[in-house]
Amino acid sequence: MAFMNENFMLTNEPAKKLFDASKDMPIFDYHCHLDPKEIFEDKQFTDITSTWLGGDHYKWRLMRANGVSEHYITGDASNKEKFEAWAKTLAKAFGNPLYHWSHLEMFRLFGIEEHMTEDNWEEMYDRMNQIIEEKEFSPLKMIKGSNVAMIGTTDGPLDSLEWHQKIAADERFDGIKVAPSFRPDQAFVEHVEFANFAKKLAEVTEMEVNNFQTFVDAMANRVKYFVDNGCRATDISFSEITFYKNDALNVDDIFNKAIAGEAVTREEELVWQTELFSELCRIYNDYDLINQIHFGARRNNNEKYFPQTGADAGFDSIGDQTELAENLNLLLNDLVMKESLPKTIIYNLNPAYNTVVVNAAQNFQANEEGIQSKVQFGSGWWFADTELGMIDQMLTTAEQGILANFVGMLTDSRSFLSYQRHEYFRRILADIVGKWVVDGKVPEDYELLNKFVQDISYNNVAKYFEKVEK
Numbered sequence: 001m002a003f004m005n006e007n008f009m010l011t012n013e014p015a016k017k018l019f020d021a022s023k024d025m026p027i028f029d030y031h032c033h034l035d036p037k038e039i040f041e042d043k044q045f046t047d048i049t050s051t052w053l054g055g056d057h058y059k060w061r062l063m064r065a066n067g068v069s070e071h072y073i074t075g076d077a078s079n080k081e082k083f084e085a086w087a088k089t090l091a092k093a094f095g096n097p098l099y100h101w102s103h104l105e106m107f108r109l110f111g112i113e114e115h116m117t118e119d120n121w122e123e124m125y126d127r128m129n130q131i132i133e134e135k136e137f138s139p140l141k142m143i144k145g146s147n148v149a150m151i152g153t154t155d156g157p158l159d160s161l162e163w164h165q166k167i168a169a170d171e172r173f174d175g176i177k178v179a180p181s182f183r184p185d186q187a188f189v190e191h192v193e194f195a196n197f198a199k200k201l202a203e204v205t206e207m208e209v210n211n212f213q214t215f216v217d218a219m220a221n222r223v224k225y226f227v228d229n230g231c232r233a234t235d236i237s238f239s240e241i242t243f244y245k246n247d248a249l250n251v252d253d254i255f256n257k258a259i260a261g262e263a264v265t266r267e268e269e270l271v272w273q274t275e276l277f278s279e280l281c282r283i284y285n286d287y288d289l290i291n292q293i294h295f296g297a298r299r300n301n302n303e304k305y306f307p308q309t310g311a312d313a314g315f316d317s318i319g320d321q322t323e324l325a326e327n328l329n330l331l332l333n334d335l336v337m338k339e340s341l342p343k344t345i346i347y348n349l350n351p352a353y354n355t356v357v358v359n360a361a362q363n364f365q366a367n368e369e370g371i372q373s374k375v376q377f378g379s380g381w382w383f384a385d386t387e388l389g390m391i392d393q394m395l396t397t398a399e400q401g402i403l404a405n406f407v408g409m410l411t412d413s414r415s416f417l418s419y420q421r422h423e424y425f426r427r428i429l430a431d432i433v434g435k436w437v438v439d440g441k442v443p444e445d446y447e448l449l450n451k452f453v454q455d456i457s458y459n460n461v462a463k464y465f466e467k468v469e470k
Contacts, residue, residue, distance in 0.1 A: 002113035004103050009387075009427040014444065015434025021450035022426045025458040026149040027419055028467065029412040030233060031181065031292060033154050034139075035361065036163035039178060040170070042140040048128040049079035051137070052105075053086055055414045056176070061314035063089045063096055074309050080125060087121030096422075097386040104420045109142075139416050143176060146419035149458075150465075152233055152410075155180040155189065157222040158204050168230060182226045182234040182289070186218060189258040190269045198259055212251040218281045223283050232465050233290040236277070240321040241295050243330035244270035249426060251275050265305045274331075282340040289469045291342040294381060296321075296349030318350050318383050325356050332364045343371065343464060347378035351392055358400040365401075369468060373405035376464075379425070383411060390428050404452055409462040426457050451452065 010016045045051045053059055060073045063085055071077050072085040079407040093099040106112040106124075110131050116124060135141070141362075143151070153163065159180065167178045186197040202209035205221045246267065254268045264272075284291050300306050305315060321327075328346075335341035341364060348357045358377040367374050377397050380389035397403045409425035411418040433449055436442040442449070 003115045004113050008104070008107075009100075009424075009431055010434070011431055012046075012434045012438050014437040014449075015427075015431040017446060018433055018449055018453050019427055019430035021446075022037055022430065022453040022457040023423065024147070025426075026147050027422050028150045028154040028408075028458055028461045029148055029411050029419065029422070030150060030290075030407075030461060031154070031235065031412055032151060032418075033412070034151060034416065035186045035414075036153050036167060036178060036180075039139050039143070039151070040166050041162050042138045042172070045132050048078050048125065048132060049083045049086075051132070052080055052102075052128075052415070052417060055312075057312055057314035057316075058098060059086055059089075060347040062093060063153050064314065066092065070305065070308065074313060083125045084121050087116050087124060087332070088118045088458065090116045091118050091121075093285045100387070100424060101418075101421060103144050104424055105417050108423070109137075109145075109417060113214070121391070128149075140172060142416040142419070146422075148176060148419060150177040150179065151463075152179050152181050154183045154235055155226075157182060157219065157226075158200055161226070164229055177230070179230045179232055180226055181225055181292070182231055183236065184219065184234075184280065185237060187215075187280075188269070189254060189264050189272045195261050198255075207287050212255050214273070215255060216276070216283075219280065220283045223280075223287065223289075227287050227289070233292060234280070234284055235292040235294065236280075237297065238273070238293065238295040239297065239299075239319055240329050241324060241331060242270050242273055242291070243327045243334065244274045246271050277331075278334060278338065278340065281335050281342055282338065285340050285342040289342055290465060291344040292347070292378070293344065294347045294349070294378075296353070297382070320350055320352075324353055325360055328357065329358045329363060332360065336364055341374075343374055343376075345376040345378045347381040349382055349384060351380075351384050351389060354392060354396045354399065358396050362401055367429060371464075372460075372470075373402060373407075376405075376407050377401070379409050380409075385412070385421070387428060390425060391432060394429065394432060404455060405460060406456050407464050408456045422457075426453070429453055429456060 007016060008020055062400050063073050066089040068085045068089060068417060072082050090099060090102055103115060110128050114120065164178060164180050167173050185191060188191045188194065190427065198209055198215065201218045204337050205218045207214065207218045207221060209215050209218050249268060249271045251272060254272050258264050281291060296319045298317045300311055300315055301317055302315040332341065346357055346361065348354060361375040361377055377393065380386065380393045394403055394406070397406055409422050411421050414456060430453055433442065433453060437444050
């Protein structure tokens, strides 16, 4: 039997039945890093290397672990040479999620059941390129072929959103929602582009931006612009979850210091993050936007290669922090007390903190709007986007909260081939529940269990993203 087949990762009969119930559900990919311009232009892919490896720091990182020179990763080697280097790396990557993801992509998109080896890479290269040409693979074909109903891109506050506007007006995209997500990383004073961002913010909004309050007002202006263009979610990446109050430090003074290009202290960064994020959440809540928080990444750790590769090139790590429970509880409590807590999805990069995060979230689920699991523990992210990471995330959610309310999977990807990660997730979910059935931990009631896996696969997130009028 071929390694990759319809029963891949389904280790018991109940799991096979449950996967059958969820496999054809639409995909609601509410957080990714796809370029809306590429989506709209829908240019046919030219070859497998640029489509499969381009911008994929997951694969680049693994190739370095296999001793591959940067020349064959982010350098100017030919596409065929880069594919060879990747294929020979993949052939050895048993146990790594890329081994499963890549073979699932080969199986679903290219109909290839064989596994990659160091000897068949050239045959695979020619075969995959031939299929790309014959089937005229393009972004929209990948999206439609994967049954994608929604795509949430990641967009800076100053973005014109012209490509989202063009997509919304184009009948080719009927039935497919491509929505911008508000990502204000540059609005925090530690960001190297903060001073320039504040200047451009004033220009784009045609508003005076000369202190904290006017800065917040201009950000609110941009949030409204995003909402007017279909935005339903926001996102932010913090190295740590912090809540820091120091009335001795004036936020206007911090603003003036940062706008002048002066170095701000760590304490000033924490005060600004606390105050600005609180204001942003108030604005998000007013528009019933979903507030996504990614935290725990330590970025760009290899100083030797940074000048050559730049950011997001595979040199990032899982971070850690002290007093996470205290800071997270204080942060969420402050928002609740201000009646400014929006629907919130928290993604934790360090699995060691899973129980801390989901346990704290349960303190702030109470609401009078009937929102089920208003504060969500997000799916396994980045280094936790693995079989074990997904299992741990779901089991922890089940133990500390209600897994049946979980909003499920997303790609968080820059690749149009990554929709197979939703299938990977659904297979893992089906196997978890199937094992519960086999072990007698849940009833073998398929009417009940089919709904359970279907809700987590699609229904919950579609409902969660529905706008609640205030």
